Amino acid sequence: xxxxxxxxxxxxxxxxxxxxxxxxxxxxxxxxxxxxxxxxxxxxxxxxxxxxxxxxxxxxxxxxxxxxxxxxxxxxxxxxxxxxxxxxxxxxxxxxxxxxxxxxxxxxxxxxxxxxxxxxxxxxxxxxxxxxxxxxxxxxxxxxxxxxxxxxxxxxxxxxxxxxxxxxxxxxxxxxxxxxxxxxxxxxxxxxxxxxxxxxxxxxxxx
Amino acid sequence: xxxxxxxxxxxxxxxxxxxxxxxxxxxxxxxxxxxxxxxxxxxxxxxxxxxxxxxxxxxxxxxxxxxxxxxxxxxxxxxxxxxxxxxxxxxxxxxxxxxxxxxxxxxxxxxxxxxxxxxxxxxxxxxxxxxxxxxxxxxxxxxxxxxxxxxxxxxxxxxxxxxxxxxxxxxxxxxxxxxxxxxxxxxxxxxxxxxxxxxxxxxxxxx
Numbered sequence: 001x002x003x004x005x006x007x008x009x010x011x012x013x014x015x016x017x018x019x020x021x022x023x024x025x026x027x028x029x030x031x032x033x034x035x036x037x038x039x040x041x042x043x044x045x046x047x048x049x050x051x052x053x054x055x056x057x058x059x060x061x062x063x064x065x066x067x068x069x070x071x072x073x074x075x076x077x078x079x080x081x082x083x084x085x086x087x088x089x090x091x092x093x094x095x096x097x098x099x100x101x102x103x104x105x106x107x108x109x110x111x112x113x114x115x116x117x118x119x120x121x122x123x124x125x126x127x128x129x130x131x132x133x134x135x136x137x138x139x140x141x142x143x144x145x146x147x148x149x150x151x152x153x154x155x156x157x158x159x160x161x162x163x164x165x166x167x168x169x170x171x172x173x174x175x176x177x178x179x180x181x182x183x184x185x186x187x188x189x190x191x192x193x194x195x196x197x198x199x200x201x202x203x204x205x206x207x
Numbered sequence: 208x209x210x211x212x213x214x215x216x217x218x219x220x221x222x223x224x225x226x227x228x229x230x231x232x233x234x235x236x237x238x239x240x241x242x243x244x245x246x247x248x249x250x251x252x253x254x255x256x257x258x259x260x261x262x263x264x265x266x267x268x269x270x271x272x273x274x275x276x277x278x279x280x281x282x283x284x285x286x287x288x289x290x291x292x293x294x295x296x297x298x299x300x301x302x303x304x305x306x307x308x309x310x311x312x313x314x315x316x317x318x319x320x321x322x323x324x325x326x327x328x329x330x331x332x333x334x335x336x337x338x339x340x341x342x343x344x345x346x347x348x349x350x351x352x353x354x355x356x357x358x359x360x361x362x363x364x365x366x367x368x369x370x371x372x373x374x375x376x377x378x379x380x381x382x383x384x385x386x387x388x389x390x391x392x393x394x395x396x397x398x399x400x401x402x403x404x405x406x407x408x409x410x411x412x413x414x
Contacts, residue, residue, distance in 0.1 A: 045335040047254045117334070120387075124331045127324070127390045128252040137391040166404035173384030173401060180327075180383050183334045184344040194380060197373035201408055 030068050032058040037079035041118035046125035051075055077135050080122055083115050084143045088150060096156045100206060101199035103154040107171065108195055110147070111179030119143070120180070147172060157206045167205050174198065237275050239265040244286035248325035253332035258282055284342050287326050291350045294322065295357060303363045307413060308406035310361040314378065315402055317354070318386030326350070327387070354379060364413045374412050381405060 036058040040049045051072055055065035069075035087110070097103045110116065119140075126136035151168050152159060159165050178194065181187045243265040247256045258279055262272035276282035294317070304310045317323065326347075333343035358375050359366060366372050385401065388394045 043335070045331065048335060120331060123387070123390060124252065124327060128250070128255060133391065140391060163404055163407075166400050167408065169397065170381055170401040170405045170408075173388060174377055174381035175384065176387050177380030177383030177385075180330070180387065181380060183330060184340065184347060190376065193373050194377040197370055198377045200370075201374065201377075201412065205408065 026068075029058075029060055029064060031082075033060060033065055033068060033075065034079040034082040037075050038083045038114060038118045041076055041079070041121050042114035045121045046076075049076060049121075073132055073135065076118075076122060077132075077139055080115070080119050081139055081143070083118070084146070087115065088146050091150055091154070094154075096154055099199075100155060100203040101196060103151075103156070104171065104195050104199040104202075106154055107151050108175045108178055108191065111175045112182050112191075116179045117183070120183070144172075155206055161205075163205055167202050171198070171202060233275075236265075236267055236271060238289075240267060240272055240275060240282065241286040241289040244282050245290045245321060245325045248283055248286070248328050249321035250324075252328045253283075256283060256328075280339055280342065283325075283329060284339075284346055287322070287329055288346055288350070290322050290325070291353070295353050298357055298361070301361075303361055306406075307362060307410040308403060310358075310363075311378065311402050311406040311409075313361055314358050315382045315385055315398065318382045319389050319398075323386045324390070327390070351379075362413055368412075370412055374409050378405065378409060 033054060037049070037054045040054050040057060044053075049072075051065050051069065052062055054075060055062045058065070065075070069078060091106075097106060122132070122136055123140060126132040148168065151157075151172055155168065157164050157168060159168075174194075178187070178191050182191065240261060244256070244261045247261050247264060251260075256279075258272050258276065259269055261282060262269045265272070272282070276285060298313075304313060329339070329343055330347060333339040355375065358364075358379055362375065364371050364375060366375075381401075385394070385398050389398065
């Protein structure tokens with residue numbers, strides 16, 4: 001995690017000085033593996049995704065990859081969580097859009113890229129694979145809570161107003177459904193019309 | 208298909224009389240295979256679903272199964288289409304519910320059972336498998352159009368009113384997203400709250 005070791009930098013001892021670049025390299029390797037894992041999962045699905053393939057794609061030895069992620073389940077769940085966190089960090093720093101429609105567009109866009117495709121493959125595989133099920137369910141709950149907070153901020157919505165919580169939840173469900181509809185073909189023109197209509201339907205409830 | 212041969216029954220010739228029971232048996236075998244295929248796909252996903260497994264489950268020889276469905280792709284795409292058609296036929300005969308909320312509940316229920324799970328596994332597999340992609344995309348389009356017609360009828364909605372088409376499309380996207388959220392855990396309490404809120408949001412636009 002960036003920033004994790006930063007507070008210690010100022011008081012590095014002599015023995016630590018030698019290990020710091022090694023830790024940086026290890027962190028960079030880990031990040032490359034996680035990013036490659038999301039790409040691989042999005043493009044090839046769960047059945048086509050292995051640690052060996054991701055290591056090759058990331059230019060890392062299989063042994064190094066397994067040092068970081070002992071199992072296939074470790075690698076791919078960590079990858080979806082890492083990329084989701086990176087994205088939240090970027091979105092948290094943006095100002096809230098001026099209109100409900102612009103905010104709805106940004107929220108819906110979260111479900112049309114490689115991260116959603118990767119997560120979808122993982123969720124669907126988890127529904128049939130006992131070794132994946134409980135950890136993916138927990139991961140989905142964490143990402144879901146974070147996405148809900150992010151959506152409230154983008155919409156400038158206050159959950160204490162009755163109906164707002166369920167309106168935003170339904171909007172996120174709709175965004176997920178729009179992501180699914182975009183899986184086999186480019187669904188952009190239809191999606192834009194749905195977004196415009198629903199933004200106008202929810203604007204009154206939210207502001 | 209039931210009813211397909213019914214109009215000919217009254218004028219069966221002597222030579223046809225011997226083959227009719229054989230055709231009935233063949234049709235019954237086909238239906239058992241299709242229903243078993245949807246169950247198998249819903250429970251085991253695409254990677255766990257084979258013609259052999261479905262034949263065993265349906266109590267049909269592997270040879271007979273392959274006579275009806277030469278490839279795995281043939282069997283599972285036909286199965287999702289058949290079960291979707293059976294369901295549409297049932298729903299077409301029901302009267303429109305008295306309230307928008309009851310109609311929204313019925314629409315959302317379409318996405319929480321085995322048919323949705325089976326279809327989801329097929330859609331997601333099709334996004335990575337070239338031999339499955341184009342036929343599943345065409346199948347999804349056909350089922351999507353039929354579901355849209357069904358939703359309009361259940362809601363008593365008229366598409367000529369501006370905004371109605373996109374409102375109903377967004378509702379179906381939300382229903383799909385709610386189905387996805389129900390994949391790894393029972394999401395019923397949250398889903399009921401979202402349905403109540405969204406039904407009230409769309410009632411004015413639709414009626």
